[in-house]
Amino acid sequence: MTSFIDLNLYPDSPVSETADVTTALTLTVPKLEPKEEPFDELPQSHNNLHTNPNLNYTNPNLNFTLNTQADVSHEHVNETDVYSEFNRISKMFQTAFSGKAEKFDDNRFTDPDSRAIVPVPEENLHTAVADSSRRKNQQRSGELVRVTNLGFEDERYFRHVVRKTRMMYDSLRVLVNMEDEKRKNSHVFGRSRSARGDLRAATVMKERGLWLNRDKRIVGAIPGVYVGDIFFFRMEICVVGMHGLPQAGIDYLTSSQSSNGDPIATSIIVSGGYEDDQDAGDVIIYTGHGGQDKYSRQANHQRLEGGNLAMERSMHYGIEVRVVRGFRYEGSPSGKVYVYDGLYKVVDSWLETGKSGFGVIKFKLIRMDNQPEMGSAILKYAESFRKGSLQSMPRGYASMDISMKKENMPVFLFNDIDDNHEPTFYEYLATSVFPPFVYHHGGNGNNGGCNCFGGCTDGCFCAKRNGGDFAYDQSGLLVRGKPLIFECGPHCRCPPHCRNRVSQNGVKNRFEVFRSKETGWGVRSLDLIQAGSFICEYTGVILTREQAQLFSMNGDSLIYPNRFGERWAEWGDLSQIFSDYERPSYPSVPPLDFAMDVSRMRNVACYMSHSVCPNVLVQLVLYDHSNIAFPHLMLFAMENIPPMRELSLDYGEADEWTGKLSICN
Missing domain, CATH: 2.30.280.10 (SRA-YDG)
Structure with a gap:
């Protein structure tokens, strides 16, 4: 078009x-x-x-x-409808x-x-x-x-x-x-x-x-x-x-x-x-x-x-x-x-x-x-829903929490289009399941971790692992996307509310999996999500390349993380502000040579739709082990996301293994 x-x-006014x-x-x-x-x-x-x-x-x-x-109306004001003194x-x-x-x-x-x-x-x-x-x-x-x-x-x-x-x-x-x-x-x-x-x-x-x-x-x-x-x-x-x-x-x-x-x-x-x-x-x-x-x-x-x-x-x-x-x-x-x-x-x-x-x-x-x-x-409306002050619940809610309390907040299921309640058939997986050998690679946890009893401060061990600065501000917002973020782990002495434990503490917003005529299943929030905020982890059962090839023969649903768009590089890109700005390259991460099976166990993230102009990015994070070849896929907001607006990801281009997009349900 x-x-x-x-x-x-505009023409001259009648005077x-x-x-x-x-x-x-x-x-x-x-x-x-x-x-x-x-x-x-x-x-x-x-x-x-x-x-x-x-x-x-x-x-x-x-x-x-x-x-x-000109594309404006030139009709005169109806003076009988306006106060005479005016x-x-x-x-x-x-x-x-x-x-x-x-x-x-x-x-x-x-x-x-x-x-x-x-x-x-x-x-x-x-x-x-x-x-x-x-x-x-x-x-x-x-x-x-x-x-x-x-x-x-x-x-x-x-x-x-x-x-x-x-x-x-x-x-x-x-x-x-x-x-x-x-x-x-x-x-x-x-x-x-x-x-x-x-x-x-x-x-x-x-x-x-x-x-x-x-x-x-x-x-x-x-x-x-x-x-x-x-x-x-x-x-x-x-x-x-x-x-x-x-x-x-x-x-x-x-x-x-x-x-x-x-x-x-x-x-x-x-x-x-x-x-x-x-x-x-x-x-x-x-x-x-x-x-x-x-x-x-x-x-x-x-x-x-x-x-x-x-x-x-x-x-x-x-x-x-x-x-x-x-x-x-x-x-x-x-x-x-x-x-x-x-x-x-x-x-x-x-x-x-x-x-x-x-x-x-x-x-x-x-x-x-x-x-x-x-x-x-x-x-x-969203505020009234959260406070329970609606006079009646809207028709279409099939479940008030498909996570079965595995998440900090309920994950609703809404479908006012048909009788499909498919998301309730899967076991909800709040965090990814890695093969046992992953936890034995390079030692467990953070190799001793930090000694910040009251919470991590600038210059501590975990800050140095991230290149000298923390990835999050005091409010938990992502400061700048990086190839990989090291969060404090099980061997660190800082408390759960430490600023360097943002993604591992679970979701803080009420999400809703909903049925859409345009995208099939989609995800939206009942809360206003601030840009840079943590949303949730993209979870599944982690498979090696060899396992993934076998599973794909059976037609199982697999996610290929190596094909996700590198949208993390856009968050914090200040190249138009600073002439010497360089895209973060530390730490160097090898290609993600694994797949995620979501055919039986999955979470709310698996229902996010694909978009070439997404409002959610994937940020790689390590916290419970030190194998950089198997990071967690953490999702963060790329913009202020209003309540009831659909969340979307860039699933990337066709994968070299299967010729399909990252997700193939």
Whole structure:
């Protein structure tokens, strides 16, 4: 399918020639303020973190054509549906201040790198983007485009770009936090204060030109970002180009950037920062910005200016806006989550007296049809399920725990399609079964292990086995993928909660094996899984090559680990950040010359589907023996995985033994 970029050139707004200009000029124009989020206060030094970056978005395999025809509605606002005072102020503002709005813009929140709209050249999109990406410190564009009709390969490409950018951001953030921990524990530096990891990671990526969608202002859906995608930090939303401002609740093209002097809103953050907000899911009553004091209390009347005027103009032209919801979430590293819930249309606006007695501008937004279910609704459903507060159990649960309590958390079986309950026929295997000779190779355990009674610290024996640094941070997140990770073993004196025992302590999330019309059986979580988190082990009965050849003759189900995609190398890949970055090569691991029999004994991982753009990676780990030829296959999240989203692996290419994929059920 051909992909199109629609360049929206907005016509001049209808302006009343009879408006009272004298009255308008006497209006008090307050200092514009962004609609700030209550729990994401940023230091002053980070107010300009959203400027200048650009990512090389080129892909020679994509063939885009351009459609420069305007694609917006030019219907006039139905004035009978809008509060009369609101209309009066709106017309006065447009008559008196048209073309002069930047005089009243607050320079702290008006993008200093803006420029006028520049039409997209009539040439291949990626060639144009490639040329612009070579310009260092590129300014944030005022060019409005809408990306439509993406084909399958296009969707996959852009998803890969977004996922790679998010992995880079998460890896940087974890790395910065680890370095901060080291400084705090150092006698030399003491407990000096340092920048938050999320802010520092965003700053570094901005300096390297790695923020997405800065060379164009996208109206509507962002290619590669799915409805339901979850973010833990506001800065990450800025990095991927969903919302361009670190704190302001309304992101918009300013009047000075617009071709006709009208500001246009492109996205909003809904997080309950204003007392007059009302959120019913598909319908939102959104309060405009401005009029709040330093304690986030409404203390003045709002005006139809800045982002408020942009929202009204988007309503006038029928321009959709992206909606991201933010709310408190237990277990989040920031205390909050932000969920992309899709596209909404602004259908009404009015001025009324708010709860605090001051005039507030309200906008009614309705969610557009034919979109996936809202991510925020799925989060709330999953939370209700975990807490047992659902009024009734959904139909289709065939088992409440196929692991029979062998896992720390239950593994549900769900099938509302047919009567197939096959996963209950297998014996559940929580950890792989290795041949006895494996434990006699090179001594048992870790050859004595570490002596860290309270938990491993930097420089201990097990840290040195891993090249001097631990593989996990204090929260148990994978810092960087490696060919092999040595965890503390049975001969180490550290406790079970040691930071170097992450994968051997079992699963921490509630998983569900479910029946799918597309993939047969699949796996999803009832919990939100943070990027870098341990998921589970891929288990089976380990067979030597000779045994595997015999078993395959009988048609048994075998897994070939040597063909799994080396996705571990992508996690923590900072080659675009550091010019001297090298892919980890220590320790050197021989080719995995074994197979896994899952024909009779298996676990939840065996039901994960294959994907060339997976959200789960395989990391090799040793902890209960020292034979590097027979490691455990541990699975970690490559991105933030929302509840009820299917987990997927890269099973690799055809195997040289059998000519089949890694898994052949």
